[in-house]
Amino acid sequence: MLETVQTTSHDDDILANAMKPANFQKAVNNWVPHDIALKDAWFPLAHSFAVEAKPVRRSVYSQPFYLWRENGVAVASEFHPNDSERSSKSIYSDASGRYPVLERYGYVWGWYGNPANADPVHLPSIPYLPEEGNLPQHMLGTVRFDCCAPLSLENLIDLTHADFLHADVVGDEKMDKEVVEVFHDSETITMVRSCTNKSVAPIMKRFGGVKDDVQQVRQVIRIYLRSHAAIAYGRFSPGDNVQLFHPCVPETRDRTRLDYTMNTSNVKKSNPFRYLMPKASYKVSRQDSYMTSPQSPRYMNPEKRKDLHSPLDEAGQKYRVLMQALAERQAHGDFSYRDNVSADCSDIIGYDGK
Numbered sequence: 001m002l003e004t005v006q007t008t009s010h011d012d013d014i015l016a017n018a019m020k021p022a023n024f025q026k027a028v029n030n031w032v033p034h035d036i037a038l039k040d041a042w043f044p045l046a047h048s049f050a051v052e053a054k055p056v057r058r059s060v061y062s063q064p065f066y067l068w069r070e071n072g073v074a075v076a077s078e079f080h081p082n083d084s085e086r087s088s089k090s091i092y093s094d095a096s097g098r099y100p101v102l103e104r105y106g107y108v109w110g111w112y113g114n115p116a117n118a119d120p121v122h123l124p125s126i127p128y129l130p131e132e133g134n135l136p137q138h139m140l141g142t143v144r145f146d147c148c149a150p151l152s153l154e155n156l157i158d159l160t161h162a163d164f165l166h167a168d169v170v171g172d173e174k175m176d177k178e179v180v181e182v183f184h185d186s187e188t189i190t191m192v193r194s195c196t197n198k199s200v201a202p203i204m205k206r207f208g209g210v211k212d213d214v215q216q217v218r219q220v221i222r223i224y225l226r227s228h229a230a231i232a233y234g235r236f237s238p239g240d241n242v243q244l245f246h247p248c249v250p251e252t253r254d255r256t257r258l259d260y261t262m263n264t265s266n267v268k269k270s271n272p273f274r275y276l277m278p279k280a281s282y283k284v285s286r287q288d289s290y291m292t293s294p295q296s297p298r299y300m301n302p303e304k305r306k307d308l309h310s311p312l313d314e315a316g317q318k319y320r321v322l323m324q325a326l327a328e329r330q331a332h333g334d335f336s337y338r339d340n341v342s343a344d345c346s347d348i349i350g351y352d353g354k
């Protein structure tokens, strides 16, 4: 018992130490995203509609996850049901190769890690997705990045990139005032960006019925570190709120699958934005891929060039440090959750149910 107490206090120090100014920049610069493979997490492996009686194959860090339904209930297994070899030696599944699995928010989630630690309490809170799923398929989509998942998320949480890389969809950098706030605990990081009189997103101007030239914008990116899943929530005035769930499943260490949901149920049925906005992800993800795909392999090859992240990108830097602190804690054998990821985060992201 004494041993456990000592381990806990030592591991608490890992995050506190990494956040100290003397250590922070070193941790930021030591970032090698491919080295980090966190365990004991739920991953949204597939949209619920994609899982039927016939198995589909997914993977987490190259570990196979076959998904199918038995009497309507989703199952996840290391093996295809037709495989003759069924006895598992994997530490991630039970003796018959089955993984812990659950279904929520319109996804089949598989547990990657010690099956004994699987618990629905570790499922991320996504307030604007109905728990039972069932959103129409035009709000769902799938894209892939030839890039490791933490790089995709690091790119996402520095939302200022959108003004430049996605200006043709979400609007340019012109505005009167910008405030960025960053909050974190040991399992999540949340970035809130408030913009005053920002250029209206072209997609809202062309298809969303917004006539003004500027709008007030509040954008939130919240990342569930272990599940590599992000909430991207935007409030636009005038305009409709954007409710995107953006999970980055690490299929391999260098390939990411994004089964996204853009819930546009809040947008009037007569407004084409309701149908077009979810499809914009295909264009936006191509633009992101253009930046992150060449970046990813550079971390695999030693080189003298410096990793020139922006010192103004507090969220991106903290994301790196938090991920490394979790990885270090796991390297010491501590896989526990210190913070509750399934607690309703409506207040944190500024979601009021509309």
Ligand SMILES: [Fe+2]
Pocket: 155, 156, 161, 162, 165, 166, 284, 288
């Ligand atoms: Fe982007």
